[in-house]
Amino acid sequence: MVDVSSSAETHRSGFACFVGRPNAGKSTLTNALVGTKVAITSSKPQTTRHAIRGIVHRPDAQLIIVDTPGVHRPRTLLGERLNDLVYETWSEVDVVGFCVPADEKIGPGDRYIAAELAKVSERTPVVGIVTKTDLVSKDQVAEQLLALQEVMEFADLVPVSAVDEYQVDVLSDLLVQHLPEGPQLYPDGEITDEPETTLIAELIREAALEGVRDELPHSLAVGIEEMGPREGYDNLVDIYAVIYVERRSQKAIVIGRGGERLREVGAGARKHIQALLGSRIYLDLHVKIAKDWQRDPKQMQRLGF
Numbered sequence: 090m091v092d093v094s095s096s097a098e099t100h101r102s103g104f105a106c107f108v109g110r111p112n113a114g115k116s117t118l119t120n121a122l123v124g125t126k127v128a129i130t131s132s133k134p135q136t137t138r139h140a141i142r143g144i145v146h147r148p149d150a151q152l153i154i155v156d157t158p159g160v161h162r163p164r165t166l167l168g169e170r171l172n173d174l175v176y177e178t179w180s181e182v183d184v185v186g187f188c189v190p191a192d193e194k195i196g197p198g199d200r201y202i203a204a205e206l207a208k209v210s211e212r213t214p215v216v217g218i219v220t221k222t223d224l225v226s227k228d229q230v231a232e233q234l235l236a237l238q239e240v241m242e243f244a245d246l247v248p249v250s251a252v253d254e255y256q257v258d259v260l261s262d263l264l265v266q267h268l269p270e271g272p273q274l275y276p277d278g279e280i281t282d283e284p285e286t287t288l289i290a291e292l293i294r295e296a297a298l299e300g301v302r303d304e305l306p307h308s309l310a311v312g313i314e315e316m317g318p319r320e321g322y323d324n325l326v327d328i329y330a331v332i333y334v335e336r337r338s339q340k341a342i343v344i345g346r347g348g349e350r351l352r353e354v355g356a357g358a359r360k361h362i363q364a365l366l367g368s369r370i371y372l373d374l375h376v377k378i379a380k381d382w383q384r385d386p387k388q389m390q391r392l393g394f
C-alpha cells in the first residue's frame with residue numbers, strides 16, 4: 090500500500106504511462122486527467138522517442154504522462170513481441186496504468202500485456218484501470234474488476250469513466266501517491282518546444298540534491314552543455330552536463346568518496362531522463378566550481394536563470 094499519511098506540504102513529481110490494447114481509452118483518459126486548463130502539445134523534438142502526452146498540474150504534485158514507444162500503437166501490441174525499450178520505459182516510470190475497457194471481455198491481448206507487465210511490477214507499481222464504466226451497469230463494472238484482478242497483481246484497482254469524469258480524480262490521487270517527493274518539473278501552462286533541456290537539468294539537479302539538500306541549499310545549478318543523438322546509433326542520446334557549485338567543499342560533497350556519490354547522482358538522473366526521452370542515454374556529468382555564479386548575470390544566463 091502507498092503512504093497516504095504524509096504531510097499536506099509534500100510535493101511529488103514523476104512519470105506515468107498507460108498501457109492497454111488499442112481502443113482501451115488511454116488517450117481519452119490522459120486528456121481527462123490533464124484537463125482542458127493546461128493544453129498540452131506533444132513536445133517531440135528529435136531526441137524524443139516518445140512524446141509527453143500530458144502533464145497533470147496539481148498543487149501537491151506534477152504528474153508527467155509519457156508514451157510507451159511501440160505499445161500505444163495499434164497492432165504492434167498483439168502481433169509483435171515487445172521490444173526492450175518498452176520494458177525500459179516501464180521500469181523507468183514511477184507508475185504504470187493498465188487500462189481495460191469495461192465493455193469488452195478481458196482477452197488474450199490483455200493477458201499478454203499483463204504477463205509482460207508482471208515482469209516489471211516488482212520495480213514499478215501497476216495500477217489496474219477499468220475504463221469506460223459509463224457504457225455498462227454497475228454489476229458489470231464489478232465483474233470486470235474481479236476479472237482484472239485475476240490477471241495479475243496490482244498495486245491498486247480503480248474503475249473510471251473519462252466521458253463522465255467518474256473517478257478521474259481518484260485515479261489522479263492514486264497515481265500521484267506512487268510518485269517520489271520532488272519539485273514541479275515543468276512550469277504551469279503550456280509546454281513550449283524549449284524545455285526539454287531545462288527539464289533534464291532539473292532532473293539532474295534533483296538527483297544531485299538527494300540526501301544533501303541541507304548542505305547544498307541553493308548553491309547548485311546544472312547546465313546542459315551538449316545533447317544529441319549519437320551518430321550510427323538508433324536509440325542513444327548523449328548528454329553532457331555540468332553541475333555547478335560555489336565552493337570546493339560543495340564539490341567534494343557532490344562527488345563523494347572516490348566519486349561514489351556522483352555515480353549515484355548519474356544513475357538516479359539517468360532513470361528519469363530515459364523515462365522522459367524514451368531512449369537510452371549516455372550521461373556525462375562533471376562538477377565545476379563557478380564562484381558566486383548566483384551573483385554573476387552572465388553565468389546566470391548560461392545556466393538558464
Ligand SMILES: Nc1nc2c(ncn2[C@@H]2O[C@H](COP(=O)(O)OP(=O)(O)OP(=O)(O)O)[C@@H](O)[C@H]2O)c(=O)[nH]1
Pocket residue numbers: 109110111112113114115116117118161162163220221222223224249250251252253
Ligand atoms: N463511452 C466512453 N467511451 C470512451 C471512454 N474513453 C474512451 N472512449 C472511446 O473509446 C475509443 C478509444 O479511445 P482512445 O482514448 O482513443 O483509446 P486508446 O487506448 O488511446 O486507443 P489507441 O490509441 O488505439 O491505443 C474512442 O472512441 C473514445 O471516444 C469513456 O470513458 N466512455
